[in-house]
Amino acid sequence: MNIALESPEMLLLIIPVIIAGFYLLRKTKTKLVEWRMLVAFLLVLALAAPYTTVTQTINEEDPSLVLVQDMTTSMGLFPEDTGTGLYEALTADTPTTLVQLTGEKTSLGDAVVQYSGLGNQIVLVTDGNNNAGKDLTEALRFAKDANTPVYLVQPELETNDLSVEMLGDKTVVVDNQNEFDIVVRQASEQSVSYFLEVYVDGEISQSRQFSQDTRNNTISINQAFTTLGAHNLSVKITPSDEDFNKSNNEFYKSLYVIPKPKITLVTADSSSPLASILRNLYEVSVVNDYSGAGNITESKALVLDNQIIGNFSEAEMKEIKNYVSNGGGLIVVGGDKAYNYGKYLNSSLEDVLPVISKPSEFQGGRNLVLVLDISPSTAAHGTLGDILSNAISILRNDNLKDANVGVIAFGSVGYDVSGGFLYMGLPQNLALLEDKISQLTPSEESETSLDQGLAVTKEMLEGEDGELDAIIISDGGIEDSYDASLEAAKELQDMGVNLYFVHIRSSAPSQADQTRTLYAEKLMQELGLQNNYKHIDMGERANIEFEDTVVTPEDEEDEPEDLGTYLLLEYSPDHFITKSVNLTSTSITGYNQVTPKAGAERLVITVTGQPVLTTWRFGLGRVAAFSTDNGDGATRWASAVYNGSNSRLISGMANWAIANPQAEEGAVVEALDTWLGTPSDLTLIMYDEGIPQLKLDGTQIDLALTGRNTYEASVNPDEIGIHNISGYPLAVNYPLEYRDVGLNNDINPLILATGGEIYTEKEARAFLLKDARQNSEREATEPVSLKVYVLLAALVLYLGEVLVRRIREMRRLKQAQGETGAEEAA
Incomplete structure (x- = not known):
C-alpha cells in the first residue's frame, strides 16, 4: 500500500x-x-x-453517449434521416446527447476533440469526410489517448456522385512541359463513364470518353506555356449515368508562368544525363571548377556533381556555406570522387550536408508475421476488435519501420491476408496492411486451429534471412488444436523464429473459470518462452519490445567496388520531391556510403536500406545529398534514374532545392487557388521601392505588413471561376464539401484503434449499446x-x-x- x-x-x-x-x-x-x-x-x-x-472496476449499465449526426450537404447521397432512428433507439435506453453538423463544411474532428475524455463514448453517423477544423486523424488519436471509444455508423449509399479536381504546381516555368493530374472521384464502386474536356486559357485542348469502376481515377496530362504571366486550365466531366451533384463536375486551375530560374552546375561531365535534364528545365551555367562559377548568389541553386573536396579552398567552402545559410539551394551528386571517395568526412562541406560520409548503420533484416485469430469465438466473446486493434498497434511500432511484415489469419484454416511480405518503410504499405486487417471478419467454421495458421507462417518464413518473428494474437481458445499447434510452434522454433503470444482475456468459459488451464500460457511455457507471453485485458494494447536489428556495411574502400544491383524505394513518398515519382523496378548499380544526420530526412533508399537521396534545411537554404552518380562517366551507377518518368526525381530534387523559382525583383505575389467559402491567404513581397497595392477584380485589397517588405491579406471571392489580382490569377472552385464523395474508409483503422467498432445503421441498432456497455468497464484509481x-x-x-x-x-x-x-x- x-x-x-x-x-x-x-x-x-x-x-x-x-x-x-x-x-x-x-x-x-x-x-x-x-x-x-x-x-x-x-x-x-x-x-x-x-x-x-x-x-x-467501474461498470456503467447506462453509458453516456454523444451521437454526432452529419447532416452537411455532402450527405445528400444518403438517406435524409440517417442516424435519427438510431438516436431515438439509444436515448430510450441510455443517456445520449445529439450533436448535428449542418451547412457546407464538415468539422468532425472538432466534435471528436470536444467530447473526448469526459466519460463519454462517441458515435459518428457520417460518411467520414472531414474538411474543416481539426484534422480527423489527429482527433481520433486524441480520443484514443483520452480512452474515449469512437464508433462509426456508415450510412447506406442511395445514389452516385462524381467529382473532378486538377492537381499540379501553380508557378510553372516557361517552355517546360508540366504534368497535371486530373482526379475523378465517384461515391460508389460501380462502372461509370464520362466525357472529359480539358481547356487551356478557355480554348479546348483535348477531350475523350473515359470509364472507371474504382472510387478514384487519375488521368495525367502535360502542358507547356510559351508566354509569361497569367494562364489557366480547366477540366469538365459529363457523366453518362446518375450523378447527384453537377456543381463538382468542373474545376479551374490558375497558373503563373515565370522565366527559367538560374542554377550553377559544377561538373567535369557537361554531357551527362544530369546536365541534360537540368539544361532542359533551367537556365544553367556549367563550369568545370567552382572557381569559375562567378557570383553564385545570382543562382537559385548550386549543383556539385562528383566533386572531390580538394577542388575547393576553405574560402570557397565558407562562401558556399554562407550562400546556403542565406537561402540558396545546394545539391551534391555522388560518384567515384564524392562523399566517401572524395574525402568529405569531417570537412567544411560536410557541415552543410544532411549526411556523414561514412558507412550507414541501418535497421533492417527483420521479417515479422502477425498470426491473427478470427475464429467465431472471437466475435462471440467480443475480442475480434481487440485482436485487430492490437495488430494495427504493433504495425506502428517504430522499430518495425524497416521490417518486412506479413499477415496471416486463421479459423479452422489459415490463409495469407497480406499477399506475402510488405516493406514497412513505405507508408502506403502500412496503410494497405491496416486496411486489410480492419476488414477481417470472423470465419464461418467453428474451429480455432492455430496449427493451420502456424503452418502458413512456416511457408511464409521459409527461405527468409535475418531476424524471424511471429506474433500470435488470439483469445486463447486453442484447446482443441493444442497438440498440433505445439508441434507446429516447435517447428518454427527449430527454424530460428522468435514466437510471441498476445492472449486477450475474454468472457469465454475457459478463461472465466480460474481453475481451468490457460492453453495459450501452457503452450508458451512448454516452448520455454514464458517471457514472450502477454496476457492482457480487452481494451489494452500489448507492449512488445523489438530489439534493433542493425546491419553495418563493410568499411569503405579507397576505390569504388562493384556493389551489384539494388532496387530503389521511395522511403518518404509524400515528400514534395517524391510525391509524383514512381520508382517501381528502378535499380542502381552503385552508391556512395553515407549516414544520415539527426534531423535529416531519407527520401529514397535501396532495398538494403542504404540512403540514396537525403535532405534537410540549413539556415534558410535547402540541401539535397544525392549519393549516387550523374548516370554517366566511369561508374554509370544510376543511368536508369535519368530515363523516362524516373527523371521526375531529378527535376523534383532541383525544384525543391530552388524553393522559390521567381526572381527576387519587383513585386512578387503568391496565393493558392481555393474553394468557394474558403479564404485564400495572399502574400506580397516588395523587392523594389514602391507603394504596395493590389486589386482583386478591380477592388482594392487591404494589406497588412507582416515582415520586412512582406505584406499579407486574406481574400475570399464569392464567385466560382478565375479571378484577377493585379495581373496574378486566382481560381475559385466549388465548395470543398463536394470534392470527397462517398464513404471514407481510410479512417476505419483509427476508429478500431480507439476501441470502437464500425457498423451499418442496422448493425448499430443491434450491437452498439452492448459494445458501449462492454467498453464502459474500466479500472479507476480513487483516493x-x-x-x-x-x-x-x-x-x-x-x-x-x-x-x-x-x-x-x-x-x-x-x-x-x-x-x-x-x-x-x-
Whole structure:
C-alpha cells in the first residue's frame, strides 16, 4: 500500500510538539508526557491528511453517449434521416446527447476533440469526410489517448456522385512541359463513364470518353506555356449515368508562368544525363571548377556533381556555406570522387550536408508475421476488435519501420491476408496492411486451429534471412488444436523464429473459470518462452519490445567496388520531391556510403536500406545529398534514374532545392487557388521601392505588413471561376464539401484503434449499446482518506491513557482506604 499526504507541510507542527514534550519530560519525568506526545503526533499526522489509492472496476449499465449526426450537404447521397432512428433507439435506453453538423463544411474532428475524455463514448453517423477544423486523424488519436471509444455508423449509399479536381504546381516555368493530374472521384464502386474536356486559357485542348469502376481515377496530362504571366486550365466531366451533384463536375486551375530560374552546375561531365535534364528545365551555367562559377548568389541553386573536396579552398567552402545559410539551394551528386571517395568526412562541406560520409548503420533484416485469430469465438466473446486493434498497434511500432511484415489469419484454416511480405518503410504499405486487417471478419467454421495458421507462417518464413518473428494474437481458445499447434510452434522454433503470444482475456468459459488451464500460457511455457507471453485485458494494447536489428556495411574502400544491383524505394513518398515519382523496378548499380544526420530526412533508399537521396534545411537554404552518380562517366551507377518518368526525381530534387523559382525583383505575389467559402491567404513581397497595392477584380485589397517588405491579406471571392489580382490569377472552385464523395474508409483503422467498432445503421441498432456497455468497464484509481483512522488511533490512545491512569488512581485509593481501616482496627 502506498501512502501519501495531502498537506505534508503540516508535519512541521511536530517540531513544537517535540520541543514542548522534552521540556515537560525534564520537568515531570512521567509516562503521562510520553502518552500525550504520541497523541499529539497522531493529531499532527491527521492534519497532514494521509491517504492511499485503490483501484476499482467501474461498470456503467447506462453509458453516456454523444451521437454526432452529419447532416452537411455532402450527405445528400444518403438517406435524409440517417442516424435519427438510431438516436431515438439509444436515448430510450441510455443517456445520449445529439450533436448535428449542418451547412457546407464538415468539422468532425472538432466534435471528436470536444467530447473526448469526459466519460463519454462517441458515435459518428457520417460518411467520414472531414474538411474543416481539426484534422480527423489527429482527433481520433486524441480520443484514443483520452480512452474515449469512437464508433462509426456508415450510412447506406442511395445514389452516385462524381467529382473532378486538377492537381499540379501553380508557378510553372516557361517552355517546360508540366504534368497535371486530373482526379475523378465517384461515391460508389460501380462502372461509370464520362466525357472529359480539358481547356487551356478557355480554348479546348483535348477531350475523350473515359470509364472507371474504382472510387478514384487519375488521368495525367502535360502542358507547356510559351508566354509569361497569367494562364489557366480547366477540366469538365459529363457523366453518362446518375450523378447527384453537377456543381463538382468542373474545376479551374490558375497558373503563373515565370522565366527559367538560374542554377550553377559544377561538373567535369557537361554531357551527362544530369546536365541534360537540368539544361532542359533551367537556365544553367556549367563550369568545370567552382572557381569559375562567378557570383553564385545570382543562382537559385548550386549543383556539385562528383566533386572531390580538394577542388575547393576553405574560402570557397565558407562562401558556399554562407550562400546556403542565406537561402540558396545546394545539391551534391555522388560518384567515384564524392562523399566517401572524395574525402568529405569531417570537412567544411560536410557541415552543410544532411549526411556523414561514412558507412550507414541501418535497421533492417527483420521479417515479422502477425498470426491473427478470427475464429467465431472471437466475435462471440467480443475480442475480434481487440485482436485487430492490437495488430494495427504493433504495425506502428517504430522499430518495425524497416521490417518486412506479413499477415496471416486463421479459423479452422489459415490463409495469407497480406499477399506475402510488405516493406514497412513505405507508408502506403502500412496503410494497405491496416486496411486489410480492419476488414477481417470472423470465419464461418467453428474451429480455432492455430496449427493451420502456424503452418502458413512456416511457408511464409521459409527461405527468409535475418531476424524471424511471429506474433500470435488470439483469445486463447486453442484447446482443441493444442497438440498440433505445439508441434507446429516447435517447428518454427527449430527454424530460428522468435514466437510471441498476445492472449486477450475474454468472457469465454475457459478463461472465466480460474481453475481451468490457460492453453495459450501452457503452450508458451512448454516452448520455454514464458517471457514472450502477454496476457492482457480487452481494451489494452500489448507492449512488445523489438530489439534493433542493425546491419553495418563493410568499411569503405579507397576505390569504388562493384556493389551489384539494388532496387530503389521511395522511403518518404509524400515528400514534395517524391510525391509524383514512381520508382517501381528502378535499380542502381552503385552508391556512395553515407549516414544520415539527426534531423535529416531519407527520401529514397535501396532495398538494403542504404540512403540514396537525403535532405534537410540549413539556415534558410535547402540541401539535397544525392549519393549516387550523374548516370554517366566511369561508374554509370544510376543511368536508369535519368530515363523516362524516373527523371521526375531529378527535376523534383532541383525544384525543391530552388524553393522559390521567381526572381527576387519587383513585386512578387503568391496565393493558392481555393474553394468557394474558403479564404485564400495572399502574400506580397516588395523587392523594389514602391507603394504596395493590389486589386482583386478591380477592388482594392487591404494589406497588412507582416515582415520586412512582406505584406499579407486574406481574400475570399464569392464567385466560382478565375479571378484577377493585379495581373496574378486566382481560381475559385466549388465548395470543398463536394470534392470527397462517398464513404471514407481510410479512417476505419483509427476508429478500431480507439476501441470502437464500425457498423451499418442496422448493425448499430443491434450491437452498439452492448459494445458501449462492454467498453464502459474500466479500472479507476480513487483516493481513500486515512485521516479518520489516524484520529481514531489518537482517540484510542488518549482514552486508553485516561483509563489506565484512572484505574491506577482507584487502586491507590483502595489501598489507602485499606491501610486506614487497618490502623483503626489496631
